[in-house]
Amino acid sequence: MDLNHVNLRVRDAEACRDFYIQHFGFKPAFEEGGGFFVKNDAGFLLALVPADPHTTLPEGFTSDSRAPMRTRCSRATPRCRPPA
Numbered sequence: 001m002d003l004n005h006v007n008l009r010v011r012d013a014e015a016c017r018d019f020y021i022q023h024f025g026f027k028p029a030f031e032e033g034g035g036f037f038v039k040n041d042a043g044f045l046l047a048l049v050p051a052d053p054h055t056t057l058p059e060g061f062t063s064d065s066r067a068p069m070r071t072r073c074s075r076a077t078p079r080c081r082p083p084a
Helices: 012-024 066-078
Strands: 003-011 028-033 035-039 045-051
Touching: 003 012, 012 028, 012 035, 012 045
Parallel strands: 003 045
Antiparallel strands: 028 035, 035 045
């Protein structure tokens, strides 16, 4: 499966946009409805849309990445961290 985009609902769309640009090399694509859309060199589009009010994910929802990167990312940008 080859995904071409993902929509993430986040608390602080601007901080998350800056995070993906700085740490993963995404580039701004466009802004719409208070959200920021960024693309990587492969053309993958990431939508960072404000979640107001914030809602928790359903029980059992999971997402994963390599633990060392996840740890570095959480320390680098606390506002993009999931709630404890």
